[in-house]
Amino acid sequence: MLNFMTKRLFVAALVAFTVSVIAFSLLRLSGDLATMIAGEDASAQDIEIIREQYGLNKPYHLQYLDWLGDGVQGDLGESMFYPEEVTALIKDRLPNTLTLAGLGVLFAMGLAIPMGVIAALRPDSWVDRTALTIAVLGQALPGFWFALMLMFVFGLFLRWLPISGNETLAHFILPAISLGYYSTPAVMRLTRTGMLEVLNSDYIRTAHAKGLPTFVILFKHALRNAIIPVVALSSVQFGNMLGGSVVTETVFQIQGIGHLAWESISRNDFPVVQAVLLLVACFYIVLVLLGDLLNAWLDPRLRVT
Amino acid sequence: MSALLEVKNLSVDIPLAAGMLHPVQKVNFHVDKGETLCIVGESGCGKSLTSLALMNLLPKKAIRAGDGILFDGDDLLKASHREMASLRGNRMGMIFQEPMTSLNPSFTIGNQMEEIMLQHRKVSRQEARDRAVYLLEKVGITGAHRRLGQYPHQLSGGLRQRVMIAMTLMCGPDLIIADEPTTALDVTIQAQILLLLAELQREFDMALILITHDLGIVARVADRVAVMYAGQVVEQGTVEQVFEQPLHPYTRGLLTCIPIPGKTKRGTHLGSIPGMVPSMIGGIQGCHFRDRCPHAFSDCLSNSVELRSIDEQRAYRCLLSPEESARQAAAMEAAQ
Amino acid sequence: MPPSDTKVAGKGLGSLPDDDDRGVPSVESVMQPDAFTMFSRRVIGHRSFMVAAIIMITLIIVALFAPVLAPHDPLGQDLDRRLMPPVWNEAGSWTHPLGTDMMGRDYLSRLIYGARVSLIIGFSAMMISGVLGTVMGVCAGYFGGKVDMVITFLLTTRLTLPVIMVALALVAVVGGSLNTVILVLGFLLWDRFTVVMRSATMQIRNLDYIRAANAIGCSTRRIIFSEIMPNVLGSLLVIATFEIAHSILLEAALSFLGLGVQPPTPSWGLMVSEGKDYMLFDPYLVMLPGFAIFLLVLAINLLGDGARDILAPENRN
Numbered sequence: 001m002l003n004f005m006t007k008r009l010f011v012a013a014l015v016a017f018t019v020s021v022i023a024f025s026l027l028r029l030s031g032d033l034a035t036m037i038a039g040e041d042a043s044a045q046d047i048e049i050i051r052e053q054y055g056l057n058k059p060y061h062l063q064y065l066d067w068l069g070d071g072v073q074g075d076l077g078e079s080m081f082y083p084e085e086v087t088a089l090i091k092d093r094l095p096n097t098l099t100l101a102g103l104g105v106l107f108a109m110g111l112a113i114p115m116g117v118i119a120a121l122r123p124d125s126w127v128d129r130t131a132l133t134i135a136v137l138g139q140a141l142p143g144f145w146f147a148l149m150l151m152f153v154f155g156l157f158l159r160w161l162p163i164s165g166n167e168t169l170a171h172f173i174l175p176a177i178s179l180g181y182y183s184t185p186a187v188m189r190l191t192r193t194g195m196l197e198v199l200n201s202d203y204i205r206t207a208h209a210k211g212l213p214t215f216v217i218l219f220k221h222a223l224r225n226a227i228i229p230v231v232a233l234s235s236v237q238f239g240n241m242l243g244g245s246v247v248t249e250t251v252f253q254i255q256g257i258g259h260l261a262w263e264s265i266s267r268n269d270f271p272v273v274q275a276v277l278l279l280v281a282c283f284y285i286v287l288v289l290l291g292d293l294l295n296a297w298l299d300p301r302l303r304v305t
Numbered sequence: 306m307s308a309l310l311e312v313k314n315l316s317v318d319i320p321l322a323a324g325m326l327h328p329v330q331k332v333n334f335h336v337d338k339g340e341t342l343c344i345v346g347e348s349g350c351g352k353s354l355t356s357l358a359l360m361n362l363l364p365k366k367a368i369r370a371g372d373g374i375l376f377d378g379d380d381l382l383k384a385s386h387r388e389m390a391s392l393r394g395n396r397m398g399m400i401f402q403e404p405m406t407s408l409n410p411s412f413t414i415g416n417q418m419e420e421i422m423l424q425h426r427k428v429s430r431q432e433a434r435d436r437a438v439y440l441l442e443k444v445g446i447t448g449a450h451r452r453l454g455q456y457p458h459q460l461s462g463g464l465r466q467r468v469m470i471a472m473t474l475m476c477g478p479d480l481i482i483a484d485e486p487t488t489a490l491d492v493t494i495q496a497q498i499l500l501l502l503a504e505l506q507r508e509f510d511m512a513l514i515l516i517t518h519d520l521g522i523v524a525r526v527a528d529r530v531a532v533m534y535a536g537q538v539v540e541q542g543t544v545e546q547v548f549e550q551p552l553h554p555y556t557r558g559l560l561t562c563i564p565i566p567g568k569t570k571r572g573t574h575l576g577s578i579p580g581m582v583p584s585m586i587g588g589i590q591g592c593h594f595r596d597r598c599p600h601a602f603s604d605c606l607s608n609s610v611e612l613r614s615i616d617e618q619r620a621y622r623c624l625l626s627p628e629e630s631a632r633q634a635a636a637m638e639a640a641q
Numbered sequence: 642m643p644p645s646d647t648k649v650a651g652k653g654l655g656s657l658p659d660d661d662d663r664g665v666p667s668v669e670s671v672m673q674p675d676a677f678t679m680f681s682r683r684v685i686g687h688r689s690f691m692v693a694a695i696i697m698i699t700l701i702i703v704a705l706f707a708p709v710l711a712p713h714d715p716l717g718q719d720l721d722r723r724l725m726p727p728v729w730n731e732a733g734s735w736t737h738p739l740g741t742d743m744m745g746r747d748y749l750s751r752l753i754y755g756a757r758v759s760l761i762i763g764f765s766a767m768m769i770s771g772v773l774g775t776v777m778g779v780c781a782g783y784f785g786g787k788v789d790m791v792i793t794f795l796l797t798t799r800l801t802l803p804v805i806m807v808a809l810a811l812v813a814v815v816g817g818s819l820n821t822v823i824l825v826l827g828f829l830l831w832d833r834f835t836v837v838m839r840s841a842t843m844q845i846r847n848l849d850y851i852r853a854a855n856a857i858g859c860s861t862r863r864i865i866f867s868e869i870m871p872n873v874l875g876s877l878l879v880i881a882t883f884e885i886a887h888s889i890l891l892e893a894a895l896s897f898l899g900l901g902v903q904p905p906t907p908s909w910g911l912m913v914s915e916g917k918d919y920m921l922f923d924p925y926l927v928m929l930p931g932f933a934i935f936l937l938v939l940a941i942n943l944l945g946d947g948a949r950d951i952l953a954p955e956n957r958n
Contacts (some may be wrong), residue, residue, distance in 0.1 A: 011794070011797065014794065015794070015797050015798050015801050016801075018794075018798045019798060019801055019802065022798075022802070026810055026811075026814065029814050030813075030814050136939070136942065136943065136946070137939065139886075139938075139942055140886070140935050140936075140938040140939035140942055141935055142890055142893050142894065142897075142910070142913075142931060142934045142935065142938070143890075143894065144893070144894055144897045144898075144910070144913065145893075145913055145927070145931030145934065145935070148913065148917055148920065148927055148931070149927075149928075149931070151920075152920055152921075152924060152927070156920070156921050201406060202401060202403050202406040202407045203406060203407055203408055203409040203410070205362055205401065205407070206401065206407045206408065206409070206469075207409070208360075208362055208393065209360055209362060209393055209394060209398070209399040209401075210393065210394035210420070210421045210424070210472075211389075211390045211391060211392065211393035211394035211395055211421070211424060211425060212390070212394070212420065212421075212424055213390065213424075216420075216424075220412075221409050221412075224409075224411045224412075225409070225410065225411050228411075240803075242803065243803025243804065243805060243806055244803075244805065246803075246805050246806055246809065246898070247805065247894055247897070247898065250898060258806075261806050261809070261810075262809065262898060265806075265809045265810050265813045265900065266813070266899065266900070268813065270810075273806075273810050276806070277802075277803070277806055277807065277810065280803045280806060281801045281802055281803065284800075284801050284803070285801055298411070299410070299411065300410060300411060300456040300458065301410055301456070301458045
């Protein structure tokens with residue numbers, strides 16, 4: 001187990017390293033940085049000075065090492081648009097995205113797990129078919145359009161909820177639904193198949209033979225086992241939502257890192273883009289590892305002594 | 306003696322795409338208090354489904370019917386879900402074939418043993434825990450205290466089956482149904498577990514229905530035997546009667562297939578029963594065993610063969626009279 | 642009772658406890674109509690597959706014959722006829738059955754041409770990612786060892802990258818156009834192909850007959866093409882449909898965010914984006930293109946689901 005975890009951590013570190021190289025290359029691909037920083041009508045001499053100042057005359061691998069070295073110490077460079085450090089910008093925006101993605105995962109699990117359980121209890125009934133239909137329809141919904149529809153119905157038409165900004169928790173409800181809904185089909189299907197499999201298992205028959213009440217059998221003996229893969233999936237989905245927040249945050253004007261990424265991409269503010277990219281990827285790596293750990297914690301068979 | 310469990314014309318039907326399957330057809334038997342009944346038969350003869358039907362644990366699509374399953378006077382066929390649940394694990398327990406998968410992998414042995422007692426008795430967790438330790442020691446598990454905190458995957462198959470047995474004993478049931486409890490285990494452990502079960506049955510004075518195809522074990526532990534073939538009981542009686550003087554050709558065939566300690570003579574040629582079990586989809590006319598029976602004659606095809614009682618204990622399902630059956634068998638043996 | 646009936650009983654009992662039917666011969670092959678008849682029956686009997694196929698065929702025809710079917714030039718602006726409502730509205734007219742947008746362009750014509758954009762992007766991106774992913778998956782599965790390690794690592798890295806952010810950034814660097822979007826999506830969405838092809842190839846590679854083929858000296862390439870490919874074609878087809886759907890959704894999102902297909906090209910995602918400012922008074926500007934994406938993706942997904950059922954009916958749950 002320890003050996004296995006060490007290997008996993010090593011691979012995770014290697015992946016993070018590769019992603020950082022990709023993020024770095026993206027910045028260099030975007031054009032001559034010195035020219036960008038200096039502005040369009042800067043003289044060749046000014047550009048040369050800036051090149052010198054920012055270390056842009058060094059070979060790429062040294063530039064990368066500089067960036068990485070600073071990055072590890074929390075300095076991810078400066079934004080070309082905002083008069084702020086990238087780190088400060090991200091620190092400012094990250095809580096909004098985490099709130100959004102967290103609520104999104106809560107919504108997805110809160111909707112999908114009960115639906116999956118009910119669908120598994122009555123396979124082929126109308127409940128099951130309705131749940132599967134919702135899953136199939138959900139997978140075909142374009143996220144941004146669904147967000148606009150929610151905005152239209154609940155914000156503009158019914159006027160129940162605010163449609164843009166991130167001042168109060170109410171501002172996060174519609175965005176969380178639109179972000180979370182995209183994960184419901186996967187979570188629901190996994191819960192359903194897991195429950196179906198578990199309900200047909202020998203130990204559920206044993207539980208019946210012990211004369212336990214139905215709800216104990218369902219919620220203690222069955223759900224506990226069926227939920228294990230769902231927890232890991234939810235962790236990964238949380239990571240996906242951080243990436244997916246670009247669309248949702250842009251539609252609902254939430255000042256999170258997704259919106260920041262979109263703004264920065266549109267403005268060619270690549271120091272910010274590469275930092276956000278690296279951050280989201282690192283979150284994903286950590287969340288996948290966390291999912292595995294949660295799995296091991298929930299499933300005694302994986303908790304090898 | 307009063308019967309603890311009396312099964313009257315129990316049938317199980319399962320609707321399939323290909324037609325109605327009748328894996329259990331009008332089965333009758335009874336078990337007295339504190340006695341061991343062995344139900345014997347090959348795979349697919351309906352013995353497992355019969356045992357699940359008693360506990361009302363059949364697969365969802367299976368249909369159970371009959372004139373009654375009287376447990377201590379109450380008809381289990383008429384029992385509500387709640388009444389059934391209060392009997393299961395409490396007054397009647399069941400041990401399954403697959404110890405590897407019959408325990409929940411996510412909970413400790415202790416948790417799974419205690420919950421059955423907490424469910425049916427007004428006891429504290431500590432009392433339940435003490436009982437669990439006591440029973441784990443009873444079934445021959447060393448370091449019982451430590452085992453309570455372990456998970457099923459940390460135990461071997463033999464140990465898990467011992468845990469299952471101990472768990473079934475938690476509430477001191479009147480009846481235990483053991484459905485081939487050792488088929489999934491190593492040969493060396495099989496006899497240990499079965500003898501343990503027989504010992505506990507005597508010690509706790511429970512009735513035991515042991516479903517098995519191991520006639521050697523039957524000879525050692527059973528009080529009475531019911532032989533099943535293709536969904537029907539074809540012969541029943543005390544273990545002496547059935548082993549000394551089998552009346553049904555199938556029972557006789559089974560007995561020649563398997564060496565039984567102290568009964569099979571040295572140098573005897575072990576037999577086999579040729580042919581296959583008939584399909585149980587739709588009805589079968591006549592005797593179910595006729596295709597494989599060495600004594601079959603024209604009547605076996607047309608007449609439906611009923612279970613004939615000879616006395617209170619003994620019954621068999623064959624058109625031949627006991628004398629005729631014995632005579633033909635002797636003739637065949639001589640011919641070999 | 643003829644002995645050939647016995648398997649039927651055994652098959653049904655498979656899911657029940659205890660009753661194993663070892664030694665009972667299989668007669669499943671007897672009394673079945675030929676494979677093609679069975680297959681067509683399964684296709685026709687699959688309702689959602691048939692419905693999806695009809696929607697899909699209609700949309701493909703619409704896309705192919707867009708110049709014939711579209712009543713107007715999708716790019717033709719007419720500022721006098723801006724924001725005309727669809728025909729079911731009182732103010733609507735049959736000249737523009739689905740109304741016009743804020744530049745006075747005929748919305749029906751734009752929707753029709755939009756089908757082209759979506760389908761072209763979906764199919765082309767899938768072709769690129771399919772070839773890329775399949776080659777990688779087959780290599781990983783077939784050669785194992787170091788090759789597998791490297792490819793698995795690439796796969797892990799790819800899964801770590803947030804697709805939409807990377808796609809946005811790449812399009813921004815290279816410049817948005819139909820071709821860029823196709824290339825970017827094609828080079829990002831190969832992961833599922835690789836995962837499935839890798840495990841399928843590994844499985845088949847370990848089968849006895851492949852080892853036998855290897856042992857009698859069949860070349861590696863021949864084994865891959867004659868033995869592995871036909872075996873995985875079914876699952877490949879299913880992933881391909883899902884990846885088309887995935888690409889279409891992503892293109893729509895990219896275009897919606899302004900970093901995909903560039904105006905004035907009629908992309909459904911772009912149309913939603915252009916219409917969103919008018920959503921309160923002219924909701925059809927957002928509803929129609931969004932619904933078009935939804936319908937197309939739904940049809941493709943249902944085709945994929947149906948194909949999976951039809952190709953491997955025993956795997957249904």
